[in-house]
Amino acid sequence: MRRLMAVIAFTAMAGSAFAADLARSVDALSREELASVIRLLSDDLLEGRAPGTRGGELAELVTEGLLAWTGLAPGWRGSYRQPFTMRGFATSNLSIEGRGQRLVFLDEVVGNYLREQEEFDLQGEAVFAGFGIRAPQWDWDDYKNADLSGRLLIVRVNDPGSVHPDLFEGSTLTYFGRWRYKIEEAARVGARGILLIHNDSSAGYGWQVVRNSWAGESLHLPAHLGGDLEFAGWVSEAALGRLLAGSGHDLAALYAASARRDFRPIPLGFPLRISGRHAFRTLTANNVVAEIPGTRPERVVLVAHIDHLGRDERRDGDQIFNGAIDNGSAVAALLLSARILKQHQEMLTYGVTILACHAEEEGLLGSTAYVAAAERGQIVAAINFESTPVWGPAGSVMGVGAEYSTLGELLQQVARRTGVQVSQFSMTEQGFFFRSDQFSFARAGIPALWISAGEDFASGRNHLREFFTGPYHTPADEFDPAWELESLRQTVRYAVLLVEAINRAAERPRWTRPLPFPVDH
Numbered sequence: 001m002r003r004l005m006a007v008i009a010f011t012a013m014a015g016s017a018f019a020a021d022l023a024r025s026v027d028a029l030s031r032e033e034l035a036s037v038i039r040l041l042s043d044d045l046l047e048g049r050a051p052g053t054r055g056g057e058l059a060e061l062v063t064e065g066l067l068a069w070t071g072l073a074p075g076w077r078g079s080y081r082q083p084f085t086m087r088g089f090a091t092s093n094l095s096i097e098g099r100g101q102r103l104v105f106l107d108e109v110v111g112n113y114l115r116e117q118e119e120f121d122l123q124g125e126a127v128f129a130g131f132g133i134r135a136p137q138w139d140w141d142d143y144k145n146a147d148l149s150g151r152l153l154i155v156r157v158n159d160p161g162s163v164h165p166d167l168f169e170g171s172t173l174t175y176f177g178r179w180r181y182k183i184e185e186a187a188r189v190g191a192r193g194i195l196l197i198h199n200d201s202s203a204g205y206g207w208q209v210v211r212n213s214w215a216g217e218s219l220h221l222p223a224h225l226g227g228d229l230e231f232a233g234w235v236s237e238a239a240l241g242r243l244l245a246g247s248g249h250d251l252a253a254l255y256a257a258s259a260r261r262d263f264r265p266i267p268l269g270f271p272l273r274i275s276g277r278h279a280f281r282t283l284t285a286n287n288v289v290a291e292i293p294g295t296r297p298e299r300v301v302l303v304a305h306i307d308h309l310g311r312d313e314r315r316d317g318d319q320i321f322n323g324a325i326d327n328g329s330a331v332a333a334l335l336l337s338a339r340i341l342k343q344h345q346e347m348l349t350y351g352v353t354i355l356a357c358h359a360e361e362e363g364l365l366g367s368t369a370y371v372a373a374a375e376r377g378q379i380v381a382a383i384n385f386e387s388t389p390v391w392g393p394a395g396s397v398m399g400v401g402a403e404y405s406t407l408g409e410l411l412q413q414v415a416r417r418t419g420v421q422v423s424q425f426s427m428t429e430q431g432f433f434f435r436s437d438q439f440s441f442a443r444a445g446i447p448a449l450w451i452s453a454g455e456d457f458a459s460g461r462n463h464l465r466e467f468f469t470g471p472y473h474t475p476a477d478e479f480d481p482a483w484e485l486e487s488l489r490q491t492v493r494y495a496v497l498l499v500e501a502i503n504r505a506a507e508r509p510r511w512t513r514p515l516p517f518p519v520d521h
C-alpha cells in the first residue's frame with residue numbers, strides 16, 4: 001500500500017512537472033510566432049481557402065509543410081493527407097407548385113436536388129411533420145412510425161424548448177433544433193423531400209442568410225446521399241401561409257398541434273410538385289493529419305479547420321473571405337499546441353493526433369469523413385479550436401460542450417492550475433457546440449469540446465461576441481497587426497494542459513449526462 005501511494009505521489013509530481021514544462025514553453029512563444037500562421041493562412045494569395053479551389057489546396061500544402069517542418073510524423077496511413085470526396089450541387093432554377101400556386105425561387109423557396117441529373121421533377125403528398133424530431137431522451141417522437149415514404153415533409157425549425165421552457169433544454173438550442181438534423185431525420189424516415197419553414201425568430205437568422213447560403217453550391221459527402229431523400233430546402237413562412245389559405249389548415253393550428261407530445265404527422269391533403277435544373281460535380285479535398293506517438297495506442301485528437309468561404313466574384317470591392325480568425329487563429333493555436341506537445345513527447349502516454357481538416361464551413365464534412373474512417377475506439381477525446389480569440393488576455397477558459405463529459409472536470413483542473421475561472425460561452429442559444437468540428441466526434445460517441453479563452457477580456461469589451469456579430473463570415477475577417485494575441489496564447493496553454501490532464505486522469509474521458517443530440521454508433 002505504501003509503495004502504491006509512493007507511485008501515485010510520484011506520478012502526480014511527474015504530472016505537475018510536465019504541466020509546468022508545458023506552461024513554460026507556452027510562455028516562451030513570441031508575438032511573431034503567435035502571429036505567423038494567422039498572417040500566412042489569411043493572406044489574399046490563399047483566396048479564402050475554399051475546398052476544391054487553388055487557395056484550398058494551398059492551405060493543405062502550407063499546413064502539411066508546417067507540420068512536417070515541426071518534426072511531426074504523418075498521421076494518416078503513412079501520409080499527411082486523408083483525401084475525401086464530395087458532391088457539389090448548385091440549383092439554377094427551382095419551382096415549387098401546389099394548389100394552383102407557384103412559389104418564387106430565391107424570394108420564397110431555396111433548396112437542393114440531391115441526385116446527379118441535370119433536370120428534376122418530383123411530386124409527393126405534402127405532410128406537416130411538426131418539429132421533425134425523434135428524441136427518446138426527452139420522450140419526444142414527431143413521427144410515431146407513420147409511413148412517410150414518397151412524402152414531401154414540411155417541418156418547423158428549432159425544438160419544442162423554444163415554445164415551452166420546460167421541454168428539451170428550454171431556450172438553449174439542441175441539435176434536434178438544427179436544420180441539418182431535420183434533413184438527416186427526414187432521410188431516415190424515408191421521405192422524398194423536406195421543406196424547412198423559415199421565420200426569423202425560430203431560425204435565429206433572416207431569410208437573406210438562408211437565401212445566401214443556399215443560392216450557391218452546396219457540398220455533401222456521398223455517404224449522406226444514398227437514401228430516398230431527393231430534395232432538401234426551405235420555404236418562407238409567409239409563402240407557406242399563402243399556400244395553405246383555404247386548404248382547411250392554417251399555420252397557427254399546425255404549430256399548436258406540433259407543440260404537444262401526442263403530435264402525429266398531418267397530411268395536408270394536396271400534392272407538391274418540385275422541379276428545376278441544377279449543376280453538379282464531384283470534388284476532392286484533403287484533411288491534413290499528423291501525429292505524436294504516446295506510449296499507448298489510444299490518442300487525443302486536436303482539431304481545427306483550415307478552410308473558409310473562398311471568394312465571391314459577384315461582390316463589389318473586397319471579394320476574398322480571408323478567414324483570419326475563422327479559422328486562421330485556430331489553426332495557429334493547433335500548430336503551436338502540436339509543436340509544444342512534440343517538444344515534451346516523452347511525457348505523453350496517450351498519443352496526440354493533429355487534424356487540420358477541410359470543408360468545415362460546408363457542414364463539418366472533413367471531420368465527419370475523418371471520424372467515419374478512423375479507428376474511433378482509440379480516440380479518447382477531441383479538442384477543437386474554432387475562431388480562437390486574438391485580443392488581450394481574458395479572465396476565464398471556456399470549453400463549449402465540456403459540461404456533457406468528464407472533460408468538464410479536467411478543464412476545472414486546468415483553470416485552477418492557471419489561476420482562471422471556467423466560464424460558459426454566452427452565445428449558447430446559437431447552438432455553437434453543433435456548429436464546429438468537435439461535434440463530428442461527439443456524435444460518434446467521443447467526448448469532445450471546443451476550447452477557448454473566455455469572453456471576459458481585460459479590456460472590458462467582449463471581443464468574441466463583437467466578432468461573431470460583426471466581421472464573422474464577411475471579407476472583413478482579416479489579419480490585424482495590432483492584435484495583442486494574449487488570448488491566443490492562453491488558448492494554447494489551456495489546450496496543452498488539458499491534454500496533460502487527460503493523460504494524468506485515472507480513467508478515460510466519458511459522458512456524464514443525457515446528450516442533446518443523437519449518437520451514431
Ligand SMILES: [Zn+2]
Pocket residue numbers: 305326327360386387436
Ligand atoms: Zn470556423
